[in-house]
Amino acid sequence: MKFKNSFYGFLTALVIVLATNYLLTANANTPIAQVPNNPKFAIPVECKLDKDCFILLYSDRDPSPKAVDFGCGRQTYDGHKGTDFAISDEKIMAKGVAVQAVAPGKVLRVRDGIPDRRVKNQADQDAVKNIECGNGMVIDHGNSWETQYCHLRNGSVVVKPGTVVKAGTQLGMVGESGLASFPHVHLSIQYQGEIVDPFVGANAKSGCNTARNSIWQQPLSYKPTGLIRGGFADAAPTMDDLWSGKFYDTVLPGNSAALIFWVQVYGVLPGDKEHYQLFAPNGDRVIDNKKEIKSAKKTWMGYVGKRNNSQSLAKGKWRGEYSLTRGNKVLVNVSKEVQLN
Numbered sequence: 001m002k003f004k005n006s007f008y009g010f011l012t013a014l015v016i017v018l019a020t021n022y023l024l025t026a027n028a029n030t031p032i033a034q035v036p037n038n039p040k041f042a043i044p045v046e047c048k049l050d051k052d053c054f055i056l057l058y059s060d061r062d063p064s065p066k067a068v069d070f071g072c073g074r075q076t077y078d079g080h081k082g083t084d085f086a087i088s089d090e091k092i093m094a095k096g097v098a099v100q101a102v103a104p105g106k107v108l109r110v111r112d113g114i115p116d117r118r119v120k121n122q123a124d125q126d127a128v129k130n131i132e133c134g135n136g137m138v139i140d141h142g143n144s145w146e147t148q149y150c151h152l153r154n155g156s157v158v159v160k161p162g163t164v165v166k167a168g169t170q171l172g173m174v175g176e177s178g179l180a181s182f183p184h185v186h187l188s189i190q191y192q193g194e195i196v197d198p199f200v201g202a203n204a205k206s207g208c209n210t211a212r213n214s215i216w217q218q219p220l221s222y223k224p225t226g227l228i229r230g231g232f233a234d235a236a237p238t239m240d241d242l243w244s245g246k247f248y249d250t251v252l253p254g255n256s257a258a259l260i261f262w263v264q265v266y267g268v269l270p271g272d273k274e275h276y277q278l279f280a281p282n283g284d285r286v287i288d289n290k291k292e293i294k295s296a297k298k299t300w301m302g303y304v305g306k307r308n309n310s311q312s313l314a315k316g317k318w319r320g321e322y323s324l325t326r327g328n329k330v331l332v333n334v335s336k337e338v339q340l341n
């Protein structure tokens with residue numbers, strides 16, 4: 001088409017320049033750094049793995065109603081389509097642990113405003129129907145790769161659709177919104193619309209005896225059993241107490257009703273041997289308790305303790321020791337102290 005005069009031509013050119021500038025500032029046309037077809041992904045949480053955070057559940061690699069994780073273990077459930085990076089409890093969650101993008105890309109969708117509430121029963125589960133992911137986002141990494149992040153803390157999401165991110169850009173905070181029974185972020189990875197278990201890579205066969213072409217940036221070992229937390233309490237703890245972040249005390253009053261040494265562990269199997277020991281301030285071992293795990297549990301809590309009838313327990317520094325052994329391999333080893341004043 002030929003313009004009637006140069007003025008219209010100038011106007012058209014100006015409109016195109018303005019439109020281009022507008023699109024650039026709106027980010028809609030900003031090219032994103034595409035991840036290659038064989039990408040590497042960082043972990044989605046700003047924490048030291050196996051110290052401040054841990055992988056509690058893996059992807060389910062069994063297409064049947066059974067479930068198996070990539071290491072042929074039980075740290076998954078039927079239909080679980082991601083990797084769960086957990087933190088120990090709601091106290092740490094309240095302090096704030098950042099969720100971060102695993103690779104460069106552009107945010108496609110976000111959701112926020114769903115309350116953090118641990119699902120404990122059917123009513124809780126019904127309350128999050130259709131919002132199972134809770135607060136989170138989907139990121140497009142180019143070349144048909146997408147990641148989804150779920151269960152972020154209410155009000156913590158700091159990106160919008162169109163936000164361009166790098167690996168490590170903060171997206172929000174770890175929470176427990178949606179269908180979550182402990183504070184964690186669920187990371188789900190897709191390639192060409194298919195779920196990818198990052199420990200085995202794209203186009204892997206189902207089951208657990210497959211080639212492992214990990215797409216993690218750092219080598220991540222398979223650790224299906226480990227410590228969540230351990231400590232002392234003045235009463236028998238419940239699993240709910242521990243997830244809520246109770247019993248961080250390192251000092252307890254001398255008139256406490258009892259002195260309880262507890263541990264919270266993930267991934268126990270039948271036949272695992274537990275050893276609980278409690279040492280009085282004078283060094284005497286007052287409890288030496290060996291137990292065997294009877295059934296597999298994804299999360300487990302155990303404790304030993306003494307009643308403090310008419311303040312029968314000596315004041316001073318008490319020490320608890322715990323180990324979990326499978327065959328001749330020590331999988332968990334904890335030592336904790338508390339001051340009884």
Ligand SMILES: [Zn+2]
Pocket residue numbers: 057080081082083084186187
């Ligand atoms: Zn999950």
